[in-house]
Every structure is written in structure tokens, then in C-alpha cells.
Amino acid sequence: MSTAERHIEEGELQAYVDRRLEPERRAAVEAYLRTNPKTASRIGSYCRHRQDLKDLLDMVAEKPVPRRLHIGTIAAGVRQQRFARYRQVAVICLCIATGLLLGWFLGGMRSIDVLGLSAQADGLKRDAIAAHRFLSTDIQPSAVLTAGDAQLRRWLLRRLGAPFAVPDLTAFGLNFLGGRILPYRKDNAIALLLYGDGRGVRVTVYMRAGEHVETNLRSARIEDTPVFYWLDNRCGYVIAATAELDRLPSVAAAVFDHFESSASKKSAL
Numbered sequence: 001m002s003t004a005e006r007h008i009e010e011g012e013l014q015a016y017v018d019r020r021l022e023p024e025r026r027a028a029v030e031a032y033l034r035t036n037p038k039t040a041s042r043i044g045s046y047c048r049h050r051q052d053l054k055d056l057l058d059m060v061a062e063k064p065v066p067r068r069l070h071i072g073t074i075a076a077g078v079r080q081q082r083f084a085r086y087r088q089v090a091v092i093c094l095c096i097a098t099g100l101l102l103g104w105f106l107g108g109m110r111s112i113d114v115l116g117l118s119a120q121a122d123g124l125k126r127d128a129i130a131a132h133r134f135l136s137t138d139i140q141p142s143a144v145l146t147a148g149d150a151q152l153r154r155w156l157l158r159r160l161g162a163p164f165a166v167p168d169l170t171a172f173g174l175n176f177l178g179g180r181i182l183p184y185r186k187d188n189a190i191a192l193l194l195y196g197d198g199r200g201v202r203v204t205v206y207m208r209a210g211e212h213v214e215t216n217l218r219s220a221r222i223e224d225t226p227v228f229y230w231l232d233n234r235c236g237y238v239i240a241a242t243a244e245l246d247r248l249p250s251v252a253a254a255v256f257d258h259f260e261s262s263a264s265k266k267s268a269l
Contacts, residue, residue, distance in 0.1 A: 008032040013039070017046040076223045098206060101201070121215070121236075125229055128206035128238030129222045131182060131192050167205065167258040172251050201245060205255055206238040217256045228252030232259065 008029055015021050034042035067073055067177045164177055174195040182190040193205040214233045221227070226248055231240040237259065239252045 013043055014046075017043060017050055025261075060070055121218075121229065121231070124208060124231070124236040125220060125222050125227055125238055127208070127241060128204070128227065128229070129225055131190065131206055132202075132204040132225070132238075132240040132242075165258075167255045169195055169203070169251055169254065172247050172254070174201075174251065200242070202242040203245070203248070204240050205252060206236075206240070207232065208236045217252060219252075228256075230256060235259075 011026060012021065012029055015024060021029065033043060110194075166179075171178070174197055174252070176195045177196050179191060179193045182192060190209075191207045193207075195203040195205070213231050215231045217228060217230045219226070219228050225240055227240045228237055228244070228248065229236065231237070237255070238254055239248070241248050
């Protein structure tokens with residue numbers, strides 16, 4: 001045995017199995033195996049396993065590459081996934097933009113509604129104050145309608161759509177003194193009811209038909225005159241007093257309840 005054969009290491013044996021040795025070293029390993037039967041048996045087993053594995057892999061290698069593994073198919077799948085992500089982002093952005101625009105639009109409409117209602121209520125209150133001052137300071141018996149007057153009852157029935165009863169405020173020390181129909185626009189009019197306490201205090205209930213919004217009972221002060229008002233989608237109502245009247249909030253609540261109960265009875269019918 002030559003010196004080269006005596007120095008065969010495991011690494012060279014594995015390289016021999018993998019067929020990676022130069023011809024000179026391969027010949028030396030084969031000479032070594034001929035003189036070492038036990039090692040030769042082991043290396044021979046490795047070589048057979050290697051060949052079996054190669055045969056199996058060759059069978060797979062000979063088959064056509066599946067379409068899903070083609071470069072073009074993989075690239076198309078990547079593009080589709082990317083497009084799907086872009087589409088999701090676009091849909092999200094569109095939803096956000098739509099929500100913002102809708103919120104802005106509804107907010108603008110709400111602002112318009114609020115401004116319109118405020119202007120309508122301001123006009124109603126100022127007209128009521130003018131009528132209040134006129135009737136409470138310059139009332140003429142010949143021009144005043146009584147609670148049972150046919151013209152007053154017809155006006156209230158036509159505008160309110162239900163039989164009408166003049167609010168009774170005697171519990172607050174206020175007696176009904178009469179009412180007046182005032183002109184308003186071409187096809188409409190205003191009813192004004194007057195109450196007094198015998199000591200110079202005057203309270204008026206102003207009713208203007210043709211209003212098309214609805215509010216709760218509210219308080220305000222117009223040119224130092226305290227008023228309470230509301231709109232019920234049929235009429236606008238304003239209650240005013242000639243002087244500071246501690247019981248005016250209670251009076252306004254009673255008148256509000258009177259008209260609202262009348263409206264509820266009509267709805268029930």
C-alpha cells in the first residue's frame with residue numbers, strides 16, 4: 001500500500017461517492033477500497049443510494065414543469081395580487097372621501113336649516129311684538145272680536161283644522177278681553193288674543209298660520225319685551241307681556257299645553 005493510499009480520509013471517501021474526485025485521487029481511493037473490504041461495503045452502499053436517488057429525481061426532471069410554476073404565471077399572479085391591494089386601497093379611499101363629502105353636505109344642509117329656522121322665528125317674534133304693542137295700547141272695542149265671535153272662530157277653525165277654544169288663563173289672574181284678525185299676506189291672516197289683569201298688565205297670544213317647521217316652547221327677549229314662542233307645523237305662536245311678569249313662563253306653558261292638546265286630539269281623530 002502506497003503512502004497516498006494510507007492517507008485516505010472520510011472526506012475523500014464522500015467525495016468519491018459524489019464523484020467529485022480528480023482521476024488520480026479516484027484511482028487511489030479505489031485501490032484503498034480493494035484492500036479494505038469493510039469500508040468498501042459501506043462506500044458501495046452509499047453509491048447505490050446515490051444512484052437510486054438520482055434515478056428518482058431524473059424521473060421527476062423529465063416531467064414537464066407545471067403551468068403554475070412557469071415564470072409568466074408567477075409574474076401574472078404577483079401582478080393580480082398587487083392590483084387587488086391597490087383596488088382595496090382605492091375602495092377605502094373612496095369610502096372615506098364619500099363619508100367626508102356626505103358629512104360636509106349634511107352639515108351644510110343642517111346649517112341652512114338652522115339659519116332658515118332662526119330667520120323664520122325672528123320674523124315671527126318681531127311681527128308679534130309689533131302687533132302686541134298695537135293691540136295692547138290702542139284697543140278699540142268696536143274693532144275687537146269676542147271669544148264667541150263667528151269670524152274669529154271661523155279663522156281659527158280654518159287655520160288650525162279643529163274646533164277651537166280660547167285658552168282660559170283666569171288661574172293666572174288674566175281675563176280674556178277679546179281678539180282681532182290682522183291682515184297678513186294675500187291669502188292669509190293673523191289672530192291676536194288679548195288678556196288683561198285689571199291693573200294694566202296686558203298679555204297677547206299671537207297666532208300666524210302657514211308655518212311649516214316645528215319647535216319646542218322657547219323663550220326670548222325682543223327689544224326689552226319678554227316673549228315665549230313655538231311653531232307646530234301649522235301655526236307660529238308668540239306670547240308677550242307689556243311688563244315684566246313673573247308668571248309669564250307659567251302662562252306660556254299653559255297656552256302651549258292648550259294648543260298642543262288640541263293638536264293631539266285632532267291627530268287621534
